[in-house]
Amino acid sequence: MNKLAPTYDPKAVEDKWYQYWEQHELFKSTPDEREPYTIVIPPPNVTGVLHMGHMLNNTIQDILVRRARMEGKNALWVPGTDHASIATEAKVVKRLAEQGIRKRDLTRDEFLKHAWDWTHEHGGIILQQLRKLGASCDWSRTAFTMDEKRSQSVLKVFVDLYNKGYIYRGLRMVNWDPKAQTALSNEEVIYREEKSHLFHLKYYVEGLTELENEAELREQGNVIHRDERGYYAVVATTRPETIMGDTAMCVNPKDPKNQWLRGRKVIVPLVGRVIDVIEDHYVDIEFGTGCLKVTPAHDTNDYMLGKTHNLETIDIFNADGTISAESPLYVGMDRNDCRKQIVEDLKAAGLIEKIEDYDNKVGYSERNPDTAIEPRLCMQWFLKLKHFAEMALPPVMNDELKFYPPKYKSTYKVWLEGIQDWCISRQLWWGHRIPAYFLPTDDGSEAYVVALTEAEALEKARQLPGYENIEASQLRHDEDALDTWFSSWLWPISLFDGINNPGNAEMKYYYPTSDLVTGPDIIFFWVARMIMAGYEYVGDMPFRNVYFTGIVRDKLGRKMSKSLGNSPDPLKLIEDYGADGVRMGMMLSAPAGNDILFDEALCEQGRNFNNKIWNAFRLVKGWEVADIEQPEHSRLAVKWFQSVLDATLAEVKDHFTKFRLNDALMSVYRLFWEEFSAWYLEIVKPAYQHPIDRATLDATLGFFDSLLRLIHPFMPFISEELWQHLAERQDGESIMVARIPEPGEADRTLLAQMQQAKDIISGVRSIRKAKNIGNREALQLHVMGSLDNPLTGIITKVACLDGITENAEKDPTAASFLVGTLELAVPLGNNIDVAAEIEKLEGELKYAQGFLAGVEKKLANERFVANAPEAVVAMERKKKADAESKIASLTATLAALKGQ
RNA sequence: GGGUGCUUAGCUCAGCUGGUUUAGAGCGCAUCCUUGACAGGGAUGAGGUCACCUGUUCGAAUCAGGUAGCACCCACCA
Numbered sequence A: 001m002n003k004l005a006p007t008y009d010p011k012a013v014e015d016k017w018y019q020y021w022e023q024h025e026l027f028k029s030t031p032d033e034r035e036p037y038t039i040v041i042p043p044p045n046v047t048g049v050l051h052m053g054h055m056l057n058n059t060i061q062d063i064l065v066r067r068a069r070m071e072g073k074n075a076l077w078v079p080g081t082d083h084a085s086i087a088t089e090a091k092v093v094k095r096l097a098e099q100g101i102r103k104r105d106l107t108r109d110e111f112l113k114h115a116w117d118w119t120h121e122h123g124g125i126i127l128q129q130l131r132k133l134g135a136s137c138d139w140s141r142t143a144f145t146m147d148e149k150r151s152q153s154v155l156k157v158f159v160d161l162y163n164k165g166y167i168y169r170g171l172r173m174v175n176w177d178p179k180a181q182t183a184l185s186n187e188e189v190i191y192r193e194e195k196s197h198l199f200h201l202k203y204y205v206e207g208l209t210e211l212e213n214e215a216e217l218r219e220q221g222n223v224i225h226r227d228e229r230g231y232y233a234v235v236a237t238t239r240p241e242t243i244m245g246d247t248a249m250c251v252n253p254k255d256p257k258n259q260w261l262r263g264r265k266v267i268v269p270l271v272g273r274v275i276d277v278i279e280d281h282y283v284d285i286e287f288g289t290g291c292l293k294v295t296p297a298h299d300t301n302d303y304m305l306g307k308t309h310n311l312e313t314i315d316i317f318n319a320d321g322t323i324s325a326e327s328p329l330y331v332g333m334d335r336n337d338c339r340k341q342i343v344e345d346l347k348a349a350g351l352i353e354k355i356e357d358y359d360n361k362v363g364y365s366e367r368n369p370d371t372a373i374e375p376r377l378c379m380q381w382f383l384k385l386k387h388f389a390e391m392a393l394p395p396v397m398n399d400e401l402k403f404y405p406p407k408y409k410s411t412y413k414v415w416l417e418g419i420q421d422w423c424i425s426r427q428l429w430w431g432h433r434i435p436a437y438f439l440p441t442d443d444g445s446e447a448y449v450v451a452l453t454e455a456e457a458l459e460k461a462r463q464l465p466g467y468e469n470i471e472a473s474q475l476r477h478d479e480d481a482l483d484t485w486f487s488s489w490l491w492p493i494s495l496f497d498g499i500n501n502p503g504n505a506e507m508k509y510y511y512p513t514s515d516l517v518t519g520p521d522i523i524f525f526w527v528a529r530m531i532m533a534g535y536e537y538v539g540d541m542p543f544r545n546v547y548f549t550g551i552v553r554d555k556l557g558r559k560m561s562k563s564l565g566n567s568p569d570p571l572k573l574i575e576d577y578g579a580d581g582v583r584m585g586m587m588l589s590a591p592a593g594n595d596i597l598f599d600e601a602l603c604e605q606g607r608n609f610n611n612k613i614w615n616a617f618r619l620v621k622g623w624e625v626a627d628i629e630q631p632e633h634s635r636l637a638v639k640w641f642q643s644v645l646d647a648t649l650a651e652v653k654d655h656f657t658k659f660r661l662n663d664a665l666m667s668v669y670r671l672f673w674e675e676f677s678a679w680y681l682e683i684v685k686p687a688y689q690h691p692i693d694r695a696t697l698d699a700t701l702g703f704f705d706s707l708l709r710l711i712h713p714f715m716p717f718i719s720e721e722l723w724q725h726l727a728e729r730q731d732g733e734s735i736m737v738a739r740i741p742e743p744g745e746a747d748r749t750l751l752a753q754m755q756q757a758k759d760i761i762s763g764v765r766s767i768r769k770a771k772n773i774g775n776r777e778a779l780q781l782h783v784m785g786s787l788d789n790p791l792t793g794i795i796t797k798v799a800c801l802d803g804i805t806e807n808a809e810k811d812p813t814a815a816s817f818l819v820g821t822l823e824l825a826v827p828l829g830n831n832i833d834v835a836a837e838i839e840k841l842e843g844e845l846k847y848a849q850g851f852l853a854g855v856e857k858k859l860a861n862e863r864f865v866a867n868a869p870e871a872v873v874a875m876e877r878k879k880k881a882d883a884e885s886k887i888a889s890l891t892a893t894l895a896a897l898k899g900q
Numbered sequence B: 001g002g003g004u005g006c007u008u009a010g011c012u013c014a015g016c017u018g019g020u021u022u023a024g025a026g027c028g029c030a031u032c033c034u035u036g037a038c039a040g041g042g043a044u045g046a047g048g049u050c051a052c053c054u055g056u057u058c059g060a061a062u063c064a065g066g067u068a069g070c071a072c073c074c075a076c077c078a
Helices: A011-023 A052-070 A085-098 A108-122 A125-133 A148-163 A214-219 A240-245 A256-261 A300-308 A335-348 A386-397 A408-417 A454-462 A505-510 A520-537 A570-588 A600-622 A632-657 A661-684 A694-711 A716-726 A748-771 A792-798 A834-860 A862-867 A870-898
Strands: A036-040 A074-078 A167-177 A182-184 A189-205 A225-227 A230-237 A248-251 A265-267 A274-279 A291-294 A352-365 A374-383 A402-404 A436-438 A448-450 A513-518 A543-548 A552-554 A596-598 A779-784 A801-805 A814-819 A822-827
Touching: A011 A125, A011 A570, A011 A716, A036 A052, A036 A505, A052 A074, A052 A125, A052 A513, A052 A552, A052 A570, A052 A661, A085 A108, A125 A570, A148 A167, A148 A448, A167 A352, A182 A374, A189 A240, A189 A291, A189 A335, A230 A240, A230 A291, A240 A335, A248 A256, A248 A300, A291 A300, A300 A374, A335 A352, A386 A408, A386 A520, A402 A408, A408 A520, A436 A454, A448 A454, A513 A520, A520 A543, A570 A596, A570 A600, A570 A661, A570 A716, A600 A661, A600 A694, A600 A716, A632 A661, A632 A694, A632 A748, A632 A792, A661 A694, A661 A792, A694 A716, A748 A779, A748 A792, A748 A814, A748 A822, A792 A801, A814 A834, A814 A870, A822 A870, A834 A862, A834 A870
Parallel strands: A036 A074, A036 A513, A248 A274, A402 A543, A513 A543, A552 A596, A779 A801
Antiparallel strands: A167 A182, A167 A374, A189 A230, A189 A265, A189 A352, A225 A230, A248 A291, A265 A274, A436 A448, A779 A822, A814 A822
């Protein structure tokens, strides 16, 4: 009797095997003579916790790396975490605030100590969670973007790129986050639609009391405003608080409405500043009044206008978003309060023409979602990307480096072709401090040197004229840190220490890595830049394939979010369904590149599959073996299943080469459930309490072994557990390093014969159900013609027949059915319902006639017969013949029935 | 405003370079099944004018053009 429980309990086995794998160092990889297979993990935020996106992403990586390992490759999956500078710093600032500590009251070192404490406290939780999932990472290589090697790599690259002239410092309009008080890259700004107002403000024309040719001008299409105070232009703006920074008004020279304003000067309302009316084709004639106020310090477009027209720049904001001393009014007031106040004041002064409702897009910080981004001019470090884009584009476009799915190639192309320089400095402390040192100057201008260490910086500084005697204490190390992605883009190189030790043995062996698995949302942030860094620093691509996963959504298609509460806790899912069940749940819904609609029911399906495997195993393990002859049906079943297995192995292999993992999983699923459990095991299963023969048992155990190997990449735990039970294993043996079976040649004829046998069995079962005949009541089967199928033994057993008669006479008392063109029948004596039988047969006849009509029409078309390939025409002829024979057979049976 | 992709059974999706018996899968659904692996199971079955229109072709879910709807990405409309 069986000692295994009737249901599979993942909890009892998962931790056990994970420890076993780790103890035996089965995840470890070192270079050897085998072909390498390498994946570097997209490093999760060091202080983060696992979410559904990670589950998907890491399940895929684990499937790929386990499969590669089982193909005999030297498989390496390198784990690590990311310091996530803005996000982590924000969390630390928040925690300090809760303790009543303000960041600005701490020194840099004090703050960093808190940040490191936080990192050590939360760091690595996510890596522990990945272990629960079964991730087969080489943990001995765990890296962190701010560990010693990675930090050195980042600084070296900065210095190198500076020396090559790609890094520069510039006064630029950047996306400023006034809360974090740092610049952001364009990619870190999210735009949201917002209900707002369009304020129409009056800008009086200076020194104009009387327009002589006013009537004529109006005639020509000019829109002229005038009140008791004089002539004025109307400017529409969503941001009235920025008028203190206005240094021009701009109209389109082709705008007929505003011709009268050309060459004049206007007065900024409230402020009283007199500014020029400038002309630029940039201004949209259709928008608002066609008059644009120009605030070069606070709007990207205005900044560009300012540059072309040489305008003065007045920066009216401080770094924290309050009004600066440059402004003539409202100094020290917060920008949001100022907006309200100035609207009141403008109204009071009669300077607002009207206020309209208006929807506009406002940029927010990705990391501080409540904080509107302020375009701000400041000195930042930039990396020129043109050179990098030129290197990174061709290999992707010509498929040397493949994207799956390929549609992302065009996204990639568009971005690279319009590449902008990358603002790489952040006004943060948590990150890699920029290795630049400022020198004192007399005139307030900037002077600096870039060097890896302070000592080198000093040496460099002393070579500069006028700084020969500078002391270390006079150097001021740049306070800013680098954008997090400036370390991430080196990841596939820095993990193998390829920046510090170019061309080292590990680089030569593992680089380029094989596959990168990541989300399309970071194609610019990360993927593109890694490709750039790869070509710059190794002269080769960082990975051969990029597999873009979809975004995990709930079953209604909504993004998973905390506020909706629709994001399940991955660890709870693992608790409930087992890691294998959850992995399968993820993969069942994950076609490459499409968003995945996650439904917990899929985990249930995964768990059920585990249970199916478990019980099939219980069955096989419960068999007593005896020295008896192998029955014919078992011998045939073994032969047949070998063919199905071979065919599926080939199919799965093909799916893997195309990254069609869900299709691969579905093939495996059906192979195990349908072919193996429902058909094969049912055929070879001995009668209750009867033993099985040796040959069949051995073959079955062999099949089970192959199936477990095939399943292992998807469901590592249960496959290991059962594989270990399947035979005597030595300590240290593992399915992890067993080989995926190579597909052999499948016997297509045999597969077709089995298909026919299955159809016949289904036909008999169907009659049993219709006639309410028990499954164990033996029946006769009549074949009107010759069966010509070697699998009659299987048919007899599974359909529970006590005889098959070929070339039988038509028997009106039999319930008949068709398999292909072959008519079969089960004699039922007087049990048959003639009327129902006739109805059924007439239905089939009608279908066959309709089908025949279609085929005949095709064949009657001369042009079809003349133009279509011969094989196609022959196929149609065969269809016709088959349909005719079917019709003949059905007609005869009907006649016999009706003649009763 | 530009780009990319999508629209096939109740749901989620396959269907690769047009022809493989008037389209397939998984889940769900319906009906039946109580003792011999598994109800987290078994068997049987229902369910689709392949979004729409026009064309190319002997032949279109598949190719081309257009229409509608959806999704995502990019962009400086104050």
